[in-house]
Every structure is written in C-alpha cells, then in structure tokens.
Amino acid sequence: MPPRLSARALFWWGAGLMLAAFVATRVLWRLANGVTADGLQSILVEVAHAISTTTTLAYSIGAALIGAAFVVRALEPAGGQVSPRDEGRVPDVER
Numbered sequence: 001m002p003p004r005l006s007a008r009a010l011f012w013w014g015a016g017l018m019l020a021a022f023v024a025t026r027v028l029w030r031l032a033n034g035v036t037a038d039g040l041q042s043i044l045v046e047v048a049h050a051i052s053t054t055t056t057l058a059y060s061i062g063a064a065l066i067g068a069a070f071v072v073r074a075l076e077p078a079g080g081q082v083s084p085r086d087e088g089r090v091p092d093v094e095r
Helices: 007-034 038-075
Strands: none
Touching: 007 038
C-alpha cells in the first residue's frame, strides 16, 4: 500500500505552496515596477504576466490542500487508532 499524506502534511504543503506563490508574485511585480529602462520593464512585465498564471495555480492548489487537510482530519478515527472491531479485518482490495 503506498504511503498517504497525513492531514498535517497536506496542511503544510498547502501553506507552503500558498506562501511561495505569494512571495513569487510580489518579487516579480517589484522587479518589473522597479526597472526604469522601458524595454527591460516591458519584458519583465510580460514575464510576470506569464508566471502569474503559474503562481495563481499554485495558490489555488495550496488552498485546496489546506481544505483537504481539514476533510482528512475530520474523517480520521479519533486519535488515529484502529477500532478494536477492525483489527483482524482484511481490506477488500483486489490486486
């Protein structure tokens, strides 16, 4: 069985993606707006527009991972323990 992400890991991966997207967006726009040469500024603005799609996607995926963390945590058994009635049960998975 492949390892699965815990609720804590989902939360922190989502928070990291959102933070990285936020920082990348701010840095790109500061670079683009801080340049005084018109030719270079227009190139940096175009690059920032192209990368902003990726940062928006990363921000959205990060938010979805944080939401998934709350769902996974709500669906986990209390304390993460297997209930006594499920101890000897074999999962119904075909290989």
